[in-house]
Amino acid sequence: MxxxxxxxxxxxxxxxxxxxxxxxxxxxxHVFAGTQTLTKPAACTVTxxxxxxxxxxxxAGSNFSTATFFGARAGTGVRAYSFIRFDLSxxxxxxxxxxxxxxxxxxxxxxxxxxxxxxxxxxxxTWASTLNWTQWLGLTLGSPTTTFTxxxxxxxxxxxxxxxxxxxxxxxxxxxxxxxxxxxxxxxATTLISSTESTTNKxxxxxxxxx
Amino acid sequence: xxxxxxxxxFALATAATFAACGAAASLALGTNSLSAGSxxxxxxxxxxxxxxxxxxxxxxxxxxxxxxxxAACSGETLSVTLVGAAGASLGSxxxxxSGCTTVCSASFSSFGATIAGTNLTGYSFALVGS
Numbered sequence: 222m223x224x225x226x227x228x229x230x231x232x233x234x235x236x237x238x239x240x241x242x243x244x245x246x247x248x249x250x251h252v253f254a255g256t257q258t259l260t261k262p263a264a265c266t267v268t269x270x271x272x273x274x275x276x277x278x279x280x281a282g283s284n285f286s287t288a289t290f291f292g293a294r295a296g297t298g299v300r301a302y303s304f305i306r307f308d309l310s311x312x313x314x315x316x317x318x319x320x321x322x323x324x325x326x327x328x329x330x331x332x333x334x335x336x337x338x339x340x341x342x343x344x345x346x347t348w349a350s351t352l353n354w355t356q357w358l359g360l361t362l363g364s365p366t367t368t369f370t371x372x373x374x375x376x377x378x379x380x381x382x383x384x385x386x387x388x389x390x391x392x393x394x395x396x397x398x399x400x401x402x403x404x405x406x407x408x409x410a411t412t413l414i415s416s417t418e419s420t421t422n423k424x425x426x427x428x429x430x431x432x
Numbered sequence: 433x434x435x436x437x438x439x440x441x442f443a444l445a446t447a448a449t450f451a452a453c454g455a456a457a458s459l460a461l462g463t464n465s466l467s468a469g470s471x472x473x474x475x476x477x478x479x480x481x482x483x484x485x486x487x488x489x490x491x492x493x494x495x496x497x498x499x500x501x502x503a504a505c506s507g508e509t510l511s512v513t514l515v516g517a518a519g520a521s522l523g524s525x526x527x528x529x530s531g532c533t534t535v536c537s538a539s540f541s542s543f544g545a546t547i548a549g550t551n552l553t554g555y556s557f558a559l560v561g562s
Binding site for chain 1: 476478480481482483484485486487488489490491505508515548549550552553554555556557558559560561562
């Protein structure tokens with residue numbers, strides 16, 4: 222009987238240790254794994270702006286929202302800046318989506334005699350299509366997004382990458398106040414760009430996005 | 433001799449019984465890997481996670497925000513992998529969740545590589561804690 226008890230004890234010990242030596246007890250751990258798949262629909266192109274206009278320092282109280290062009294002019298006392306805003310809702314991009322790339326396409330109808338660099342800057346406050354020079358001075362701007370050169374050839378399309386702004390506006394449409402386009406260089410020059418009121422070559426915003 | 437055979441037989445049966453009990457409450461490590469599907473087995477309550485990402489003007493991912501994490505997951509480790517074509521990993525990041533009130537959220541801004549948003553096809557999440 223003594224020998225039997227000894228063997229039984231030894232067997233219990235060996236059996237227990239053999240079972241747990243090759244295992245991992247996970248009872249005290251939480252584990253979750255999941256995935257999220259993104260879809261990349263075809264690019265959305267918005268043709269024509271919700272609002273585009275220019276303001277003129279030399280006509281500070283006047284509004285120029287119905288012209289078939291807007292543009293940028295440099296020169297002491299005669300500066301002109303443009304403002305443009307697109308309605309992104311037509312693309313039906315959910316706020317959880319984002320822009321992979323966004324390109325602003327503008328048609329330079331009248332190029333300056335020497336190539337100029339125009340600066341595109343997001344506006345961070347609301348403005349109406351009745352905006353004039355005096356009123357624009359009360360607007361706030363973000364950091365410049367990008368620039369593009371006009372060249373000296375008229376009737377050409379120019380593209381500027383504006384991905385970071387459009388990505389942000391997709392996520393928070395309330396911050397979409399569009400851009401200011403300006404020639405911030407010294408000297409005098411005028412660049413004219415076809416506006417939404419033009420019958421052809423309207424401004425476009427091309428968005429490649431995910432959702 | 434007959435007694436010895438009986439004792440050995442009993443011992444083997446007992447050992448087998450304990451081995452079976454041990455395996456039932458444990459996870460074998462024989463394959464040296466652990467896999468899981470999209471169904472969660474966490475007691476912190478996460479059933480699905482979702483992410484959004486921001487890009488810079490070049491289109492490269494600058495930040496990934498993960499939401500939908502229950503506050504009970506505070507203290508657990510969240511890992512996110514940015515997935516590209518054919519399920520390839522483009523980069524990854526992890527953090528320990530903290531500061532949770534009603535929900536947890538996490539933001540990542542470094543993924544070990546520059547990742548173009550256009551190459552991103554999805555995310556893979558792992559949430560591990562004790």
